[in-house]
Amino acid sequence: MSQITKLQFDVIVVGAGGAGLRAAIAAREAGKKTAILSKSLFGKAHTVMAEGGIAASMGNVNSNDNWKVHFCDTMRGGKFLNHYRMAELHAKEAPDRVWELEAWGALFDRTPDGKISQRNFGGHEYPRLAHVGDRTGLEMIRTLQQRVVALQQQDKAEFGDYDAMIQVFAETSVSHVFVSGEGADRKVSGAFAYARGTGDFIVFEAPSVILATGGIGKSFKVTSNSWEYTGDGHSMALISGGSLVNMEFVQFHPTGMVWPLSVKGILVTESVRGDGGVLTNSEGRRFMFDYIPDVFKAQYAKTEEEADRWYTDPDNNKRPPELLPRDEVARAINTEVKAGRGSPHGGVFLDVSKRLPADVIRAKLPSMWHQFKELADVDITLEPMEVGPTCHYVMGGIEVDPDTQQAVGVKGLYAAGESSGGMHGSNRLGGNSLSDLLVFGKRAGDAAAEYASAAGPVTLSDAEIAAAETAAMAPFSNAGGENPYAIQQELQQMMNDYVGIIRTEDELKQALVEIEKFKERAARVGVKGTRQYNPAWHIALDLPHQLVVSECIARAALGREESRGGHTRDDFAKMSPEWRQVNLICYAEGTGVRVEKQALPTIPQELVSLFDSSELSKYMTQAELDSIAQGTA
Amino acid sequence: MTYTANFRVWRGIGGEGELQDYTVEVNEGEVVLDVIHRIQATQEPDLGVRWNCKAGKCGSCSAEINGKPRLMCMTRMNTFEEGAPVTVTPMRTFPVIRDLVTDVSFNYEKGRQVPAFSPPKDLKPGDFRMQQKDVERSQEFRKCIECFLCTNTCHAVRDHEENVKFFAGPRVLMRTAELDMHPLDTLDRRRMAQDELGLGYCNITKCCTEVCPEHIHITDNALIPLKERVADLKYDPLRWLGNKIRVRGKDD
Missing domain, CATH: 1.10.1060.10 (Alpha-helical ferredoxin)
Known part of the structure; x- marks a missing residue:
C-alpha cells in the first residue's frame, strides 16, 4: 500500500455545487467539522450553469403568490408523481433560503420598491424566480462559496486556522463510499478519494457522508451537462446498499443550441420564453398552440392575441403555451422536427428579436446574447436562435427520507440536490432546481450533523482501504486495454439513440443488451501515464458509475408502461392513473440492477384539497377520487 | 469544412516540459477546446486540461493560445488561418501542475x-x-x-x-x-x-x-x-x- 493520507471529519460532503455547499454550511453552523470534496475547483460546479432563477413564492411581483400555489404548480409539473412531502417542504422553505442568500451578499435584480425581482417561468403561475439577469447560478454558487469563506474567517479568528472547522478539498474526486453492517445496521464510515493534482489518495473517516454529486447527463450525447455529471453519487449510493427512485424520468430541456455541432446541447435559458420569446417552425407557425395537452387546457391561452396580452396583463389573460412545462415543449419540438418542419440545423426557431428592443434583450439575457454571438455568430437581438431538446436533468435519484434527506437503507448517508430523487416527480419545473438545492441541502446538512453527534467518530480498517486503493489503481494494470474515451462516447451515442426523448420496448431492450457489452469492455479499460491530473484515469473510474445509472434508466423506462413527464413511450403513449400510484425503485443486484414497484405515499387531505377535483380526475383513479371525496385520503 | 490543423501543445509536469506537435482534425464551428479534446480522445489520453461548462460560464479552461490569454472554450478555430500552427500553453503566471493545468x-x-x-x-x-x-x-x-x-x-x-x-x-x-x-x-x-x-x-x-x-x-x-x-x-x-x-x- 502506498502512502495514503487519512483524515477524520464529522461530516463529509461530496460535491461543491449548490446543494453540497448549502449542506456544508449547515453542518459547520451546527458545530461539526466538515469537509467539502469537489471534483473541480471551488466555485466551478455545474450550478454555475443555471441561468433563469430560483423559484420561491416571495410574492414580490405578484402578491397572490404563496407556498400553496407553488406546491400545486410543482405537483402539476411533476404530473403528481412527486413525493408530496418534499414538494411541500420545498415550497414552504424556499423563500427563507433565498432571503438568506441575500444576507450573505447575493445581489439579485430588484423590483421598483427595492425587493428581489421575480420573473415568469414555465409552469409557474406567478412571476416567482429570483434572478440576476440570466446568470443566477453563478450568483448562487459565488454567494455560497463566499459564505463558506466567511465561516472560515470566523474560524481563523477563533482557532487561528481557516480550515479548522470547514475545509475545501478542491479537485478531489471520490471513488468509493465505505459502509459496514447489514440490513438495519448498515451505515456509512467514510469515503475514498484521490487528489487530481497529485494523484495521491486520501481516506476520509466520517460517520456522515452527504452525496451532492449532481446528475447523469454525461451518459447522453446531446446534453447541457458538464463532464462531471456521470451519476457517480447515484451509483455509489446504490452500491452502498441504497436505492434509486424515478430513474426513468430524464428531463430533456426543450431549448439547447443545435448549431455549430461543437456546442450542440448547450443550454438556452427558459427565460428567453419567460421574457417573451416565441417558438416557430419552418412555416413560421407558433406551433405550441397545437400541443396544449388536456390536463393543461385550463391554464394556457388558446390564441396568440391572448398569449401576447398576458405579458402585460397576467391577471386577466392566460399564459402562452411556450411556457408549458419542459417535457411538453421538448416533445412538441421533437415532433415538429420529425415532421419536417424544423430549422436548417434540425431544431426550431426561438425568436426574441421581434418581441423586445435590443437593449432590453441585452439587459435581461446578457449571457445568451454573448453565447450566441461568440459561439454561433448569431445576434439574438436581430435574428432567431435555432434550438432543440438537450438532456438537462434527471428527476430520478437516491431515495431519501423527505425530512432529513437520509438515504433509505444506509444510516449516515445523505443525498441532496439533483442526486436525490422524489421532489420533482416525473418532470421538474424550471427554477425549482436551485431552490431544491438550498432547501434540501440545508436539511441534509442539519440532519447529517445531528446524526454525526449521535454516532461519534468512526475508523476504517487497513483492509477496507487497501481494497478501495486496488480498485482505483486497476485501470493502470491494463495499459494496452480499451480506450476509456471511446467507450464513453459510444455509450453516450447509444443512450441518445435508444433511451432518449421517445422510447419503445424494442429499443430499451436493445439498450440493455448494449449496456452488458459496455460492461465487459469497461472491465478491460486501460490507462497509461502517471496518476497526476490524468483525465483518462478519471473517465476509467467514472465509466462503471455511468453504466450503473444507464442501466437504471433503461430498466426503469422499460418497466413503466405509460408516458408521463420525462418518460415518453411510443408504445404506451397515454398517462395512466394506475401507474401514478407506482414508483419504480432500483437496487444493485450482482453486477446489475433490479427494479421493484413501490406504492407512492398518499397525499394528505390538507394538501390534496388544494386542487380542484376536476383537475385531480385527470390524474387519479376513481377509487382515489372517492376516498378523497370522503375525506379519508 | 473539415481540415487538418497543426497544434503545438505544452506537455509536462511541474516546471519541466516542452511543446509537442499534433496534427488533428478540425470541423466547422469548433473551438480550441474541442480540438484539445480530440487530441485527448484519439492521441494522448493523459493530456491534462481543466474544463467544465464549455460555454464560457465557469472559467475553468484558461490558457494561452498563440500567446494570448483566453478561454479555450470561447476561442473559435475560424479565427485562425487554416494550416497555421496553433500553440496552446498553460497560463504563464501560475505554477504548472501538468500540461495545460496550472495551480491557481x-x-x-x-x-x-x-x-x-x-x-x-x-x-x-x-x-x-x-x-x-x-x-x-x-x-x-x-x-x-x-x-x-x-x-x-x-x-x-x-x-x-x-x-x-x-x-x-x-x-x-x-x-x-x-x-x-x-x-x-x-x-x-x-x-x-x-x-x-x-x-x-x-x-x-x-x-x-x-x-x-x-x-x-x-x-x-x-x-x-x-x-x-x-x-x-x-x-x-x-x-x-x-x-x-x-x-x-x-x-x-
Missing part, C-alpha cells in the same frame, strides 16, 4: 483574506431593500467567472514573481471594490486593499480588462474607483488631522 490556489488564498460581506447587524433576511441602480455597480463585478486570466496577464506579477507576496491581483482587488460598492455593506476595506492586497502595484495599464472574457471594466469601474477611495482616505488633510487628534474613529 494563490487566488483563493488571497481571496480568503478579504473580509466577507457585513450587512447591518439588525437587518433581518427578507428586509433588505436596494434599488436596481445601486446594485448594478457591484453586479458588474459579480459577473466574474474566476478564470484568473486577469491576474495571469497583469504585468505586476506576470514578469515579477517576487511581487506575488505583496499583490493579490485584479480579481481579488475587484472583489474588494465589489464589497466596497455594495449598498448594504458596513466594513471599510480601503486600508487593507492598499496595505495587504497591494492595490498600489496596479498602474492601470488595463491589461486585465483587455483579457476579461466577461468584458468587465475591471480597471475603469473597479480598480480606479478603489484607488480614488484609498487616496481619499490617505491624503485627505482633514481626515489626517481628525485621526491625529482622535476626533474621528479609525478609517471611518
